Amino acid sequence: MPYINIKITREGVTAEQKARLIAGATQLLVDVLGKNPATTVVVIDEVDTDNWGIAGEQVTRRRERGR
Template structure:
């Protein structure tokens, strides 16, 4: 049973976008590894931007620097 964990920042991904991610990840495992889609699990974790850092800087702060 394949398990895929997708982590994204919580910035307004819609239910439709999440559905497309789940469908796409599942299809990728079917196409590349021949996995059964009925037993493929995909979980999307949304992380607050205060809790996601890049280069020592929280994403919240990086966004403010990019868009003053």
């Protein structure tokens, strides 16, 4: 029954990588807490780099500086 939300920047994540995130997060809840995978939900949000900030700055600008 757990609900896991993964927020990442939208930078070319593939469907295969998303599948691995979903499988891995679900397995983590099984391994650590014995949760039932059948009702474990994982939602991945991809966020434009203009809409994500860290250290007070847009990721877009950090990427321009090679960070």
